Amino acid sequence: MAIPIMYNIRSIKGRFSSAIVAVLSIAGVVAVLVAILAMSRGFRETLVASGSPLNAILLRGGANSEMESSIELSQVRIIADDPSVARDLSGRPLYSAETVVIASLPLKSTGTDANVQIRGVSRDAMTVRDNIRIVSGRLFTPGLSEIVVGRNAQASYKGFDLGKTLRFGGRDWTVVGVFDAGGSAFDSESWCDVRVLNQAYKRPDTLFQSMTVRLTAPSALTALKKTIGTDPRLTVSAKSEIAYYEDQSGMVTTLINVIGFLVAGVMGIGAVFGALNTMYSAVSSRTREIATLRAIGFSGGHVVVSFMIESMLIALLGGLAGSLIILPVNGFTASTINWQTFSHMSFAFSVTPGILISGIVFSLILGLIGGLFPAIRAARTPIATALREL
């Protein structure tokens, strides 16, 4: 049987003033790591929430985002006629051919201009995306220069108040409604009639950037892809809307994660030194105790394991403290540039149990590294010499 863990717990308690340095430094690292992972997770969740398993998005073949895509009306019609596309009660296919433009509007927080994404949509857009609902005012009237704004866009930009008029694309637009997109990326957009938007930006009536269709079932995507592959008139590619937004989140989340782990890694090196210092001090102050345990018959391996456990207990305290400190950021809303659309997107930090576990596992790794060398030193100290230590 190993040296009882109670020995380590009580030893930590007995010299907590020394352990607190390591606990706090590890707590700091874990708090930063969890915050960054929560940011990355929140960004991804916001984009992924924009997609529905029942929807497919179609872009020009080879295009990775709406910004670099174009689809002609003739192709929109062919796709709309495909049996994989769902229909309403009157038999009309459910789709939205869309155009997106970037308008520069002043932020409420700083007064500086930032890019907001304006999406021109077809009349069935709200039916295709059934998670979006008007929460105040009304939907824009087709053919008129009216816009409805997402909740986050309204909260972020000046001039998005209901009834206000603002100018972009060479004309004035009236804000007639506010919509709630359930925390998805659409909440950071403003929507209007796609034909009016095309006119304002002097684009042909027959050209769109993307087409979103409601499928009869998620599995109908395969049939739609087959149609696209076999019909020579079609030069588009289809993707599940969820997969599309997952891909969209990839660049930013990778960037956040890389920066996050770099920052946490550098801070982690500092924390490891904190843990090393604490554990070397623990070993040094308990040299005679360790020698006594060895003399009684506990092996060097027992001592290594015991001190590793002690180091990891300290690290665990740090990990738990860091997680608790950072927990209140869960749900905190921030905004950043979405590099795929070059527009601002609001998202909420998402502290999930998985992220907390990652933070705690990271703290245990720091404890493991910080405890290893002091533990080996403890086990290697000659017993006869150590017994004479005062």
Added chain:
Amino acid sequence: MENISNPKETLITLIDIHKNYTRGSETIDVLKGVNLSICKGDFAAFMGPSGSGKTTLLNLLGGLDVPSKGQILIENEDIARMPEKKLTDWRARHVGFIFQLYNLIPVMTAFQNVELPLLLTRLSKKERRRHVETALAIVGLADRMSHYPRQLSGGQEQRVAIARAIVTDPTFLLCDEPTGDLDRKSANEILDLLTRLVNEHEKTVLMVTHDPLAANQAKVRFHLEKGELAHFDGGAA
């Protein structure tokens, strides 16, 4: 070789034990060819001035250190050539250590300190409790089981240390200045307890001491000087 005129079975035999340390280019000979034997049930005291090699000899007997040369036969097994892992297991089974400064673990109660060596055995929790209670009863501290070392007097701490040393029923006890940090009254109580362990419980006790009164309690006394066994005294004090 010094032989103890004792008809009892020989427990420990030291043959030509040398121990030297190297400090820089200098070699220090701490023990220079020590030969001795000790029988089961002996109470032996090792005396001598500081630096005479008493504690080094005790460390060698306890398997805490290895000699530079010579054999240490304990129950006919040479521990001087044992690999470290085997020596650690051997210590756990055969030796009970009693130190001058008691060396109790301060964050553990008397019960938990005494239980420590039993954690290396296959005894169940219930059996361990029974052994610990018996050991603490022998040293007269059955009512102090849940006390921490800081809540005990020096004499009581040393008695807990003795209970820890005897709880596994080791082959012999090694005591390094067991009364060195105690007042006279407590020292006498500890010496009486050690004598009782020899007389009533048939323990073999080897004790290093500076204290002539402590040495007088032993049945045999070895005198070390400059790393050599000067003489031994096997008569009653």
